[in-house]
Amino acid sequence: MDEHIVPAVPIYQQQLAAIDRWAEIPPIFEQLKAKARAEGLWNIFMPPSEHDDAFFTSVGLTNVEYAPIAELMGRVSFASEVFNCMAPDTGNFEVLHRYGTPAQKQRFMVPLRDGETRSAFLMTEPAVASSDARNIQTEIRREGDEYVVNGRKWWSSGAGHPHCAFYIVMGKTDPNAAPYHQQSMILVPRNTPGITLVRHLPVFGYDHAPHGHFEVLLENVRVPAENMLLGEGRGFEIAQGRLGPGRIHHTMRNIATMEVALEKTCRRLLSRRAFGKAIAEHSVWEERIARARCEIEMARLLCLKAAHMMDTVGNKEARAEIAMIKIAAPKMAQQIVDDAIQAHGGGGVSDDFGLAELWANTRIVRLTDGPDEVHERQLARMELAKYRERDGATS
Missing domain, CATH: 2.40.110.10 (Butyryl-CoA Dehydrogenase, subunit A, domain 2)
Structure with a gap:
């Protein structure tokens, strides 16, 4: 990330502005992908699976091990694709890996695995x-x-x-x-x-x-x-297998968004003065910075707990933890980015600091792979079920 991708961001943006962005890919992007694949940093989103076969064998990272890697990749908008770890291909890959026939894997999954297709x-x-x-x-x-x-x-x-x-x-x-x-x-x-x-x-x-x-x-x-x-009528079964891992991958990247936004906030507040002192020294900003740090650490720990549950008891048993982090992380990230925009004044809503786009990209995650309300409904029902069972057992 530090040696290759971060320095390539201005080159990527310059090349993107010079081409038909819907028909071409910036040359630097394909160069970065080739480097990542040569280093073996490829398809690292897939945990070990009983479905590994001749078409694909996981590099063996657990969800807990992948989480900090996904967070690092989330600091640059296009980085996940450099490592062939981008949505929606990760979810589609998992569908084919888990449910596809050998013929389906050969035709559709293998080119996706090799980064030849999207x-x-x-x-x-x-x-x-x-x-x-x-x-x-x-x-x-x-x-x-x-x-x-x-x-x-x-x-x-x-x-x-x-x-x-x-x-x-x-x-x-x-x-x-x-x-x-x-x-x-x-x-x-x-x-x-x-x-x-x-x-x-x-x-x-x-x-x-x-x-x-x-x-x-x-x-x-x-x-x-x-x-x-898989067969007619199996769509919901496949959807549940597909969406759980994708949801937690989004939240891993949300944590990166929070860190980037807080960094920009702190640097901006330390560089500007108002009413006789650095803006960072005003109590309202001290409160916002402290809250942001607490929320980032809480979100990261909840994300890691969900990842640990997925690794140890499976995606189905971890559905409550996956729902919790999918509800919490985008909302926290949205607020921290919004505070960063406020810290930058008029510049925050412009394209100069990347915060407006960061806010847009964060806001959509509250709808991606199911809106907040669906996950809140599922989580509330699981919580209430505990008490129905206990009350029923004692009555």
């Missing part, structure tokens, strides 16, 4: 409240040896990336089945006829090119039946 996850829809995934209406209909997909998705991150090769699409195969068995997931190559990138969706004005977020229309998109993942 991917997208198409779940959210504009016409329904997708926080309840049972509402998803995209149709996946079997016709002979093919499935026909019809629907409209949005906030499909990476769907327009120049290296994006395939989408994992969630939709309904049987609307008459039990509620959690109606949905399925299927692999759709990006170049399949019937796919239209309707529009790019900016985040508070930031386009995040070349990755970005897109609205995608699927009209009579035909894919081979063997592209179905």
